[in-house]
Amino acid sequence: MNTSPIIEFKNISKKFGDFFANEEITFSILPNTVHSLIGENGAGKTTLMKILFGIYKQDSGHIYINGNPVSFKNPLDAIMNNIGMVHQHFELIDDFTALENIVLGDEESDYGFLNLNKSRKVLIDIIAKYNLGINLDEKVCNISISEKQKIELLKLLYRKSEILIFDEPTAVLSPIEVEEFFKIIRKFKEEGKTILLITHKLNEIKELSDSVTVLRKGKVVYEVGSDALDISVLSREIVGELETVIDLNIRGDVKSEEPYIELNNIVYKHEKASALNGVNLSVYGGQIYSICGVEGNGQSEIVDLIAGITRKSSGSIQMKYDGISLVPDDRLEKGMVKEFNTGENVLLRNNKSKYISSSKIYDTAKAVVDKYDVRLPALNAPLESLSGGNQQKVIFGREIELDNNIMVFVHPTRGVDINATAYIHKIILEQRNKGKAVLLVTSDLDEALKLSDKIGIIYKGLIGKEFTRNEFDESTDKRNRVLQNIGKAMIGVNSD
């Protein structure tokens, strides 16, 4: 191809304190391609995109769009130049309808009066064209995550973006929704749009990308086109060297006689809608039980009930032991106080005395940091200054050290880099082998298959099908069929 690049990054550097988030980044993206930007968490992908999008300003270097140097002062500037971005965390107003959310900031009006119908016509065409299946009049608080993502997408299409940036778009989607998402992306490409995909899922790259740029520790370490794409080379380039190798086959038979967690016919109603419709669930000591399913089918309600955050409407919950260790799904919102430092965050949960001295904070932090290999700028740095993976290690360490017999892990490796993921998996397995009851809630099927002794599929507030390890173990020949059945169960289709 001899077309000139649509976006060029030249020597982009960005420092936070003494830390280079981006260092001399140079690469270019050709028009009408799917370009993947991959790397571990903290590799600098998101920072770079925020620079492109005018949220951050680079310390040095230049960005060229269609050969012209640009420097966006804010996201609006970028949007005016037909660049759109779907962030990891959606920015929607719950009480507005889909339509209101989409047009917000770019409304059509007649003599100062809002004219939603004009926009509606435009949007109906777009929805039909890409087969998005969105009800424009539904309030955003009532719709699923994948639909929210589509609304974010529609925002970009409505504003006629030609360059679309996606930050980890599939992290929150089920396998089937991912397929759907891929179709939409391919359609975009046919339309002549340019897509920039930030991800760390290798299969997505293989399936979609025309070209790939790998970032590691803020630098470009590897670039490759789809013709020469080799997944094993790619994964090595992303990680550098893998630090933790786990042997998943070390699992002793330590299953307890009685279940540690037992839910019987749990019904939970929330604002008239029923979130749980008679859930039965038993988790034994020495067992990893995974609840798998598309997000929003009742997983978080089960966790909140077990953790005692909310109360059930009916049914019974039996817990063999008091006190659970809980790693919640949203670490920033539920897992920590980001302004507090490591030691303070640990002591908040795990402290028996009435007084807290500086030395105690220091010692506590040091213990967790050493034992769980946390990397941080300074021992008393606020937790928000750590990378996602390291924050997760702190929360993990804190909960494991509580040494409760019941442990609940919710999306434990979401947004966590490959090394930290392997490490967290190792810890989870260790806890199982120590005889603890582990309840794992995940939407990452690979993770569930790797770790679980039993998988329960949740759909519309009900755990329907359960699968045991001997059904989906890698050694069994039925595995493919079982995997298909799991996939079907996740979207509520009855299997044979």
Place this chain on the structure above:
Amino acid sequence: MELTVTKKVKANILSTSISLVATIIILFVFLYLVGKDPFEVMQKMLTEVFGTGYGIGQAIFKATPLIICGCGLAFCFQASLFNIGAEGQLNLGVFVMSIVAYMFDDYLGIFILPIAVAIGFAVSAFWGFIPAYIKIKRGVSEVITTIMMNFISLALINYFLIEFLAVKSTVRTEKILDVISIPKLSVFSDYFEGSSANLTFFFAIALAAATYFIFYKTSFGYKLRAVGLNPKASRYLGINTNKMTVIAFMIGAGITSLVGLNFVFGYKGYYEYGFSNNLGFTAIAVTLLAKNNPIGIIFTALLFGIMDYGGLSVNTLVPKEIMLVFQALVILSILSFDRIIKIYYLKEK
């Protein structure tokens, strides 16, 4: 791995200092525009305050209740409860405190002091409990309820005072016995001759130190601040956030009643309608300026005390209401500079 002074601490000090400088500059320009010589006003004020022991004493006297009330408010603010009701809470507490004191001082003598203070504390704490309860049961913002409670509180006091308790043709209660009063500083040193400053000032300092210790050195304080910073996470961490809201509100409101030590026991010997003179609102500025840090509150309260007495002393040059302008400017500038510092110094967005 070494420890570093967190940038946040530096940022806090920076934003407080810049706000003060900016406020003073605006004030100077303002004075100049109304045809006064700002330097003359400033000089007069400083010599009036610092030139005599009386001036210093009066500044201390004005600062004392601000420290106490500020500590109370800090309890609420640290838990992210924006208590605007200190004015009502402290008036009710001090009112009851002085009634108890003069009614039983004949029988109990000096022992009535702790009893009256405890009862006043409890009454204010109860007045703080109501908005806390409404908040956790019905989710009503404490900003609304505490403002409304101020009106109720002052109306109640007015009614009981005028109808039953006031000394004839005044708006004050009967005087307590002199033996129960808290000694003035002038008793110990002639330097403070004539000023109303009393030992309550040292109590206020001790209170601030104790409050600091609670916030930063106890498990309870950490939980309180955690609830303020991230209530959702606090629930998941196993903290009873509703209980924390109630405790913070009750202790905070209760502490505001202790300003009665300074006014009733240390100065007048009785409760007088309107004695607080918007103290409960001024203390909001004092506390915000100190970033809810009790040690900081000592200094910001002293600053406000100086400005308050200084304002009175230059009343012949400029109306003393200029000090209200000063307070408002401080709040506005601290809010704006916080934001600016966040963006340009901490590089947050």
